[in-house]
Amino acid sequence: MEKIAFLFPGQGAQYRGMFKTHWVRYPEVRQTFEEASDTLGLDLFSLCSEGTEEELTRPQNTQPALLTAGVAAYRAWTRETGVVPFALAGHSLGEYTALVCSGAIPFNETLAIVRQRGWLMKEAASAGKGGMLAVNGMTGPEAEALLSELPEFDGQLAVACYNSSRQQVLSGPEAAMMEVERKLTARGMKTIPLKVGAAFHGPSMADAARQLETFLRERAASIGTPRQPVVSNATALPYEEGAESIIRGLVLEMTEPVLWKQTMEYLRNQAMEAAIDFGPQRTMKHLLLQDDPAAVVYAFDFPEDHEKLFSPEWKARRRSRSNRRLLEACLVAAVATPNRNEDRMEYTEGAVKPYREIEELLRESERRGAEPTDDDVRAALELLTVILRTKRASEQEQLERTNAIAFEIHRKAGSL
Structure with missing residues (x-):
């Protein structure tokens, strides 16, 4: 399998105690968390392993924690196997992890960026309470039609993520989320409130997006071209060369939907043979399997898959290289x-x-x-x-x- 895609999750994948086992097992995981803690002046591993659910859900904490976990997993596995991806993609925040692992932005710079992104999102959330709701069994067009049934929330409610052909995520004010949940429950549909603390990927993030753009442009000199294609959330196409394309994409995905279903379609059309979910839990694996049950996909944080990823079969891939x-x-x-x-x-x-x-x-x-x-x-x-x-x-x-x-x-x- 030469065409392997590396996938990274966004907010909602975190859990208290995440990566405790990996921290004990792999020096790369410990070193990566220590590097992040030194950069941020925050004991990130203690936050992940001992912090409360409320602390870990705050965007300014969740975002650097998930970035660090993804980079740590990537470092541990690639050091062991030397396998190079043919493409990378990350869901929302996970896009930053993909950019780090592709070499487009240094890890220490990205930690500062996502910490700031988290604070900006927290401030936007404080200005007006909001949330996000995943809906199973709903198509993209059905989610868009639902918005028209709630004219009182016009300009506030949005489809935030097209996750698969059977799962969409809605974003908006707390009152809108309650009304959406009431309507869908009456129709017998399953809804899942996300542990994110705000209404991301929607109009409420417009001010945060403008401030993030300023912050990114101040760091444009440290942003380069990914060495392997990184598929943008906003376009479901790979970023072009140079910093400008990445800055535009990262700003756009603050207020526009995550086109994850379309991203997976793009990778399949490029003859993807396998994928690895490098985040906590196995969210990316589940989403891929929803639309492609026959897909070969592994989750770093799932014990059965983890053992396969570190098996002699993968290590043997190092033995002969062009x-x-x-x-x-x-x-x-x-x-x-x-x-x-x-x-x-x-x-x-x-x-x-x-x-x-x-x-x-x-x-x-x-x-x-x-x-x-x-x-x-x-x-x-x-x-x-x-x-x-x-x-x-x-x-x-x-x-x-x-x-x-x-x-x-x-x-x-x-x-x-």
């Missing part, structure tokens, strides 16, 4: 290594710029219409070494990250 795969493996290793360097200028020079140089080696080979050369791979390995030193990885970690790639170079050259 030069393109080796360059991609350098990028994966760069993203998967936690950063312990708080000097922003040094990080930009020694981590961000070398990372972009490896990306350029890949793009140049694509422009030539040829496989990257052995010299390209050696150059990428040297750049990865610079990145690991800049991130202040231990000598042991540096050796582990680089030796597997160096081994492949020697094996391909016939010296092993």
Whole structure:
């Protein structure tokens, strides 16, 4: 299975005690939570494992917690297997996780962005109480028709997420949610209030979206092009090159619906062979299976799937790689290594710029219409070494990250 999509959930996937087992089992998970805690000045793992349900549901807490959990899972698994996705997608907040894991935005920058996004959403929620309601057994057109039955909430009620052909999410004021729930219950339909604390992906987020755009544009220099396609929530198409496309998409998805059903259709049309849900619980897995019961999909946080993901079958995928795969493996290793360097200028020079140089080696080979050369791979390995030193990885970690790639170079050259 070469075409594997990586999926990341949004708010609502969190639960008290999430990732406790993984924190004990994988050093990458511990390191990622420690990196996030240092960046935010907040003990994020204690919040996830010991905080109250109310604390964990606050957007300014939930969003960095879920981002960190997704990045931690990605780092733990890719370090073990070296498998590179053909595309990534994230549901709402999960889109930020996908962008981090694709190398488009550094993890520490994204933590600041989602923390701010959470505060902006909290402020918008405080201005007018609202909520979100998932409805099972309802199509997208049926959800849109329901809005017309409630003219008193015109301009306030919205379809927030097209999750699958059988599940939609509505967003709006508390009074509107109560009326929607009453109507649908009378029709025998199942509704699920979401643990999000506000009416996201709707008109009430307009002011928050404008403020988020300003915050993102101040950080445009740190936003690059994903190394693998990341499918936008707002368009269900991959982001274009450069920061502008990403900023527009992230701002748009604040007030526009999450086109998740359409995103999965896009991935299937691109011949997706399997998918991995890297979030807490298995929300993304369930949504994919609703429309494609035969899909091959694993959930990192589900014990049975977890054991399969760390089986010898997956680890064996590392054994033979093309030069393109080796360059991609350098990028994966760069993203998967936690950063312990708080000097922003040094990080930009020694981590961000070398990372972009490896990306350029890949793009140049694509422009030539040829496989990257052995010299390209050696150059990428040297750049990865610079990145690991800049991130202040231990000598042991540096050796582990680089030796597997160096081994492949020697094996391909016939010296092993």
